[in-house]
Amino acid sequence: MASRTAPGSGSADHDRPPPPSGADLPTEPESPGERFRALHLRGAPLLLPNAWDHASAAALAAAGFRAVGTTSLGVAAAAGLPDARGLAREETLRLARGLSRLDVPVSVDVEGGFSASPARVAALAAELKRTGIAGINLEDGLADGGLADTGHQRAVIRAVREAAPTLFLNARTDTRWLPGHAEQTADRAAAYEEAGADGVFVPGLRDEEEIAALAAALRVPLNILHSPDGPPLRVLADLGVRRVSCGSLLFRAALHGALAAAEAVASGLPLPEGVPDYGAVQGLARRFARGSADG
Numbered sequence: 001m002a003s004r005t006a007p008g009s010g011s012a013d014h015d016r017p018p019p020p021s022g023a024d025l026p027t028e029p030e031s032p033g034e035r036f037r038a039l040h041l042r043g044a045p046l047l048l049p050n051a052w053d054h055a056s057a058a059a060l061a062a063a064g065f066r067a068v069g070t071t072s073l074g075v076a077a078a079a080g081l082p083d084a085r086g087l088a089r090e091e092t093l094r095l096a097r098g099l100s101r102l103d104v105p106v107s108v109d110v111e112g113g114f115s116a117s118p119a120r121v122a123a124l125a126a127e128l129k130r131t132g133i134a135g136i137n138l139e140d141g142l143a144d145g146g147l148a149d150t151g152h153q154r155a156v157i158r159a160v161r162e163a164a165p166t167l168f169l170n171a172r173t174d175t176r177w178l179p180g181h182a183e184q185t186a187d188r189a190a191a192y193e194e195a196g197a198d199g200v201f202v203p204g205l206r207d208e209e210e211i212a213a214l215a216a217a218l219r220v221p222l223n224i225l226h227s228p229d230g231p232p233l234r235v236l237a238d239l240g241v242r243r244v245s246c247g248s249l250l251f252r253a254a255l256h257g258a259l260a261a262a263e264a265v266a267s268g269l270p271l272p273e274g275v276p277d278y279g280a281v282q283g284l285a286r287r288f289a290r291g292s293a294d295g
Helices: 032-039 054-062 072-078 089-099 118-131 150-163 182-195 208-217 233-238 249-267 278-288
Strands: 046-048 068-070 106-109 135-139 168-172 199-201 222-225 243-245
Touching: 032 168, 054 068, 054 089, 054 249, 054 278, 068 072, 068 089, 072 089, 072 249, 089 106, 089 118, 118 135, 118 150, 135 150, 150 168, 150 182, 168 182, 182 199, 182 208, 199 243, 208 222
Parallel strands: 046 243, 068 106, 106 135, 135 168, 168 199, 199 222, 222 243
Antiparallel strands: none
């Protein structure tokens, strides 16, 4: 920063520094969506672990994961609700408002948008963006087991894109999870990309040749769900995948861990190693306490 003119050294105009060059101009801070988008463009695919509450999200962020997603199954089940029925809108919003205080980008699974109305889905997306959320997952699977009409889903994507331009919109197609729709995968992926999706998510796609072909056909990042019987992370990277999600795996693993611990206590067996103590879990709350005395 240029120092002020010293007394008696001449006019201030004479000593005024030249206007800053373009490189020196102040830049607008990156939005959460832009930060999240950049993580898809690095050398290795973005591994996105999915949380279901504040503690699980804070633990993942504290462990060094570069971004955190949510799992609709975990959020719904933790509230005593079924997944993929559009019933956990308020629980999803409440959690998102809290997770936006984390220091890593957060992507929220909004199922099908909790509405059939493009305008209402767009309003939800805009609200999430205002809270500081970086991205959303928006799926085309319906509660009755079918798929949304492609034209309708394109309209929803366009509405979200207009309402929240910087929000990373990951368009999920359930063609590989619902029987009888596998042949639609490439066409739906291309349609959602053309409508303005920032990424395409195809859970259930495991065949390496098909993954490579789809990744090559898309201009936007391809997101694949981690599967124990699917290609490992390093192979997915070689196939052109840019993001790998954990889905509900961590939530299900946590349920398994809770049961295993309870059974160990009941049987007098040692507890699994690495269980965090009370103080460690209390410390996770500090990641949400912006402006508090503890930071």
